[in-house]
Amino acid sequence: MIQFDKEILSNGLTVLVHQDFSSPLVAMNILYKAGARDEHPDKTGFAHLFEHLMFGGSINIPSYDEPLQKAGGDNNAFTSNDFTNYYLTIPANNIETAFWLESDRMLSLAFNEKSLEVQRNVVVEEFKQRYLNQPYGDAWLQLRPLAYKVHPYQWATIGKDISHIENASLDDVKMFFNKYYLPNNAILCLSGAITTNEALALCKKWFQPIAAGKNIQRNIPVEPQQNEKRIKNIESHVPVNALYKAYHCCARNDADFYATDILTDVLSRGKSSRLYTKLVKEQKLFSNLNMYMLGEIDKSMVVADGKINPGITHQEAEDALTFECNTLIKQSVEMQELQKIKQQVEAGIIFGEMGIANKALNLCYYEMLGNAADVNQQAQKYLDVTTDMLMQTAKQIFNENNASTLYYHAIQS
Amino acid sequence: MNRTIQPQLKTIEQIKIIEAEKMLLDNGIPLYQIHAGTQELIKIEIIFPAGDLHQPIGVIASATAHLIDDGTSKYTSAQIAERFDFYGASIETGNDYHECTITLYVLNKYLEPCLQLLAEIITEAAYPVTEIESFVQRQKQNLIVNNEKVDYVARKQFKQALFGNHPYGATPELADFDALTRSDILKLHSSNYQWQSATIVAAGFITPSIIQTINKYLGAFTSNTTPIVQPDAAFKTIAIPKPQQQYFKKENAIQAAIRIGCLMVNRNHTDFKTLMVLNTAFGGYFGSRLMRNIREDKGYTYGINASLVSNLNAGNLVIATEVGQEVLADALEQIYFEMDRITNEPLPDMELDLVKQYMQGAFLRSLDGPFALAQRFRTLLSNNLSYAYYYQYLEVLQNVTPGQLLAMAQKYFNKQNMVQVVAGG
Numbered sequence: 018m019i020q021f022d023k024e025i026l027s028n029g030l031t032v033l034v035h036q037d038f039s040s041p042l043v044a045m046n047i048l049y050k051a052g053a054r055d056e057h058p059d060k061t062g063f064a065h066l067f068e069h070l071m072f073g074g075s076i077n078i079p080s081y082d083e084p085l086q087k088a089g090g091d092n093n094a095f096t097s098n099d100f101t102n103y104y105l106t107i108p109a110n111n112i113e114t115a116f117w118l119e120s121d122r123m124l125s126l127a128f129n130e131k132s133l134e135v136q137r138n139v140v141v142e143e144f145k146q147r148y149l150n151q152p153y154g155d156a157w158l159q160l161r162p163l164a165y166k167v168h169p170y171q172w173a174t175i176g177k178d179i180s181h182i183e184n185a186s187l188d189d190v191k192m193f194f195n196k197y198y199l200p201n202n203a204i205l206c207l208s209g210a211i212t213t214n215e216a217l218a219l220c221k222k223w224f225q226p227i228a229a230g231k232n233i234q235r236n237i238p239v240e241p242q243q244n245e246k247r248i249k250n251i252e253s254h255v256p257v258n259a260l261y262k263a264y265h266c267c268a269r270n271d272a273d274f275y276a277t278d279i280l281t282d283v284l285s286r287g288k289s290s291r292l293y294t295k296l297v298k299e300q301k302l303f304s305n306l307n308m309y310m311l312g313e314i315d316k317s318m319v320v321a322d323g324k325i326n327p328g329i330t331h332q333e334a335e336d337a338l339t340f341e342c343n344t345l346i347k348q349s350v351e352m353q354e355l356q357k358i359k360q361q362v363e364a365g366i367i368f369g370e371m372g373i374a375n376k377a378l379n380l381c382y383y384e385m386l387g388n389a390a391d392v393n394q395q396a397q398k399y400l401d402v403t404t405d406m407l408m409q410t411a412k413q414i415f416n417e418n419n420a421s422t423l424y425y426h427a428i429q430s
Numbered sequence: 431m432n433r434t435i436q437p438q439l440k441t442i443e444q445i446k447i448i449e450a451e452k453m454l455l456d457n458g459i460p461l462y463q464i465h466a467g468t469q470e471l472i473k474i475e476i477i478f479p480a481g482d483l484h485q486p487i488g489v490i491a492s493a494t495a496h497l498i499d500d501g502t503s504k505y506t507s508a509q510i511a512e513r514f515d516f517y518g519a520s521i522e523t524g525n526d527y528h529e530c531t532i533t534l535y536v537l538n539k540y541l542e543p544c545l546q547l548l549a550e551i552i553t554e555a556a557y558p559v560t561e562i563e564s565f566v567q568r569q570k571q572n573l574i575v576n577n578e579k580v581d582y583v584a585r586k587q588f589k590q591a592l593f594g595n596h597p598y599g600a601t602p603e604l605a606d607f608d609a610l611t612r613s614d615i616l617k618l619h620s621s622n623y624q625w626q627s628a629t630i631v632a633a634g635f636i637t638p639s640i641i642q643t644i645n646k647y648l649g650a651f652t653s654n655t656t657p658i659v660q661p662d663a664a665f666k667t668i669a670i671p672k673p674q675q676q677y678f679k680k681e682n683a684i685q686a687a688i689r690i691g692c693l694m695v696n697r698n699h700t701d702f703k704t705l706m707v708l709n710t711a712f713g714g715y716f717g718s719r720l721m722r723n724i725r726e727d728k729g730y731t732y733g734i735n736a737s738l739v740s741n742l743n744a745g746n747l748v749i750a751t752e753v754g755q756e757v758l759a760d761a762l763e764q765i766y767f768e769m770d771r772i773t774n775e776p777l778p779d780m781e782l783d784l785v786k787q788y789m790q791g792a793f794l795r796s797l798d799g800p801f802a803l804a805q806r807f808r809t810l811l812s813n814n815l816s817y818a819y820y821y822q823y824l825e826v827l828q829n830v831t832p833g834q835l836l837a838m839a840q841k842y843f844n845k846q847n848m849v850q851v852v853a854g855g
Contacts, residue, residue: 042798088439139726146731256574304568353516364535
């Protein structure tokens with residue numbers, strides 16, 4: 018249970034406050050509703066490149082990190098397909114430095130060529146380090162465009178192609194900022210050793226003067242229903258054969274989100290899950306195998322990825338995986354197994370609420386989805402899932418015409 | 431309101447660390463408890479002296495730790511997993527050079543059934559042959575994947591170059607897994623997983639009834655009479671490696687992984703705390719000299735850092751990064767340039783102030799919540815240190831001068847002593 022207060026400032030900025038005086042720190046989390054799905058197909062990777070530029074100095078403050086570190090603070094950020102999130106923690110008595118820094122970069126960035134040039138290079142190295150220079154690092158660059166033909170989830174946050182980053186201009190960057198980095202497109206949460214009154218007073222002082230911008234109209238194309246099995250073979254210098262299989266599933270706010278999540282838990286949560294006990298331990302088809310839901314805002318994916326043991330064909334491995342998925346359509350999950358998952362979910366939620374930074378992120382995330390108060394309804398929504406709902410949902414998802422599969426074939430170098 | 435001026439900074443108030451309290455269970459095992467946090471959950475670590483230094487060869491210590499929850503005479507691995515999963519609990523097992531740790535994460539309300547099972551598993555671990563085989567196969571597959579990563583290759587070769595034949599220099603080889611036998615595992619389990627040598631650390635929402643439960647299930651055991659295997663006395667000393675430069679070719683690599691470092695004093699040496707400040711300024715945080723030069727100014731890398739690694743018998747410095755293959759030569763040059771700079775010029779006061787403030791904040795963050803507090807305590811426990819160590823560290827963070835840091839740099843950051851390993855295309 019996370020208690021919080023909420024207020025929307027006159028410029029549209031949503032403010033959430035969670036008081037926790039068991040910590041000597043305060044966490045400030047700012048979520049901007051701008052992710053890779055908001056990018057133009059010819060300028061992908063922008064939301065993420067932009068995240069880097071947010072550390073290159075703002076209109077009145079040449080350096081972001083130094084003053085924060087001087088105040089004993091630390092920070093980081095991440096970009097997803099749906100949003101970009103910035104968070105910091107700082108000793109409570111220096112919290113005003115966080116307001117000063119974050120409000121200035123919401124106001125405007127410094128936008129200089131040198132910072133853009135350097136961050137373009139850093140992101141290109143990140144692209145290489147994470148996506149190109151790792152075995153299977155390109156899996157998401159391959160899988161997303163196989164599964165999505167029109168929706169922007171067809172590219173990963175790093176972008177479709179390295180050239181989009183290399184060619185990013187200062188004007189492109191400014192346009193992105195002016196469109197999305199607005200108080201009325203952001204959610205701010207303070208969590209930790211701060212009272213609601215103090216937090217709101219500081220918000221009004223530092224953030225309220227920032228002018229609201231035009232409300233964002235999103236016209237994100239809807240992915241049509243997939244009606245054919247899609248496969249792609251990749252011959253690559255990977256050490257062992259592998260497969261990645263993606264099924265389309267519901268959107269985050271759809272009613273069957275919770276049933277979908279429990280399905281992937283039945284299959285793949287913990288060492289007693291079906292895929293691990295049957296396909297990894299008993300049948301020894303995979304050396305590891307995971308299945309999870311991405312849980313994105315728009316219609317998302319359930320993905321299985323596994324490394325196949327020597328002497329096992331892709332077909333044998335995939336057939337066994339499909340068999341386990343199909344069992345969920347044909348046979349009801351036992352009550353004991355469902356209860357196990359629900360108790361795992363309960364523990365996961367309680368452990369996940371440890372620490373002021375996690376609580377601040379959770380509140381912002383649920384506010385983005387529609388209502389921060391829903392963070393406290395999650396456990397109940399999982400408890401409400403029935404075995405019938407699981408069968409219904411499994412039937413919609415586990416269908417070969419709804420699947421896209423990558424087969425990695427290891428070539429010996 | 432003037433947005434160009436930073437709000438008045440306040441110094442971090444007196445830091446008070448929530449300390450672990452020691453008590454003895456009925457059978458004399460020490461239990462250290464840390465009561466903190468607001469949620470009714472708990473983490474229990476059970477520690478045995480069964481690290482890599484206690485094994486005759488290969489991967490016995492890690493197999494013994496990893497496979498401990500994979501079967502007893504009564505339960506199969508799957509039944510055990512099912513039981514813990516049913517209560518939403520999780521078990522982590524692992525080892526380092528000196529110790530193995532079995533960790534239980536559980537909601538308070540399910541502690542009793544989980545702890546009962548855990549105690550039974552540790553005592554009765556059967557190490558079924560099929561589980562060992564499956565472990566070996568999975569670990570070999572992982573190793574084959576890791577061997578393709580320049581980052582892994584550089585890390586492995588660097589350890590080897592620095593520590594030679596000492597266990598600190600070893601990383602698992604495929605052959606070690608092939609050589610693993612059940613009797614090796616059983617032998618280490620029976621000698622070094624004895625309750626008389628166990629230490630328990632419990633952190634979270636601790637109540638008297640939690641303590642009672644721990645005592646009920648862990649305080650009743652007596653030990654067998656097998657002598658505990660102690661590490662070879664020769665492992666106490668570490669030979670100083672020759673300065674060297676090695677290159678490992680990895681076809682098709684588009685980035686090169688760099689490791690540079692040397693042996694160093696460890697946490698038990700009086701210089702260590704001051705060295706921590708020096709190392710942070712050099713490469714230990716986002717605003718460090720290495721990051722500013724090689725990432726923020728040149729854009730050669732996604733990240734670079736320098737760390738001080740402290741083990742019981744030795745410490746070492748390691749600088750780690752991955753850079754574009756085409757900028758490798760200059761990246762190396764810049765790393766040594768920064769090493770020269772920090773040994774030749776005192777840190778400007780402004781820069782040092784920033785580092786000190788940052789490190790005090792980081793220390794405060796490292797005390798946030800029961801699990802973090804437990805981690806801080808483990809560091810003390812493993813190194814036979816008391817909480818005075820952290821209070822002295824805080825004093826150093828407040829008082830250290832540029833002159834002291836320069837002396838440290840000249841004493842320890844010597845370019846001529848460095849071991850350099852690169853794995854790349």
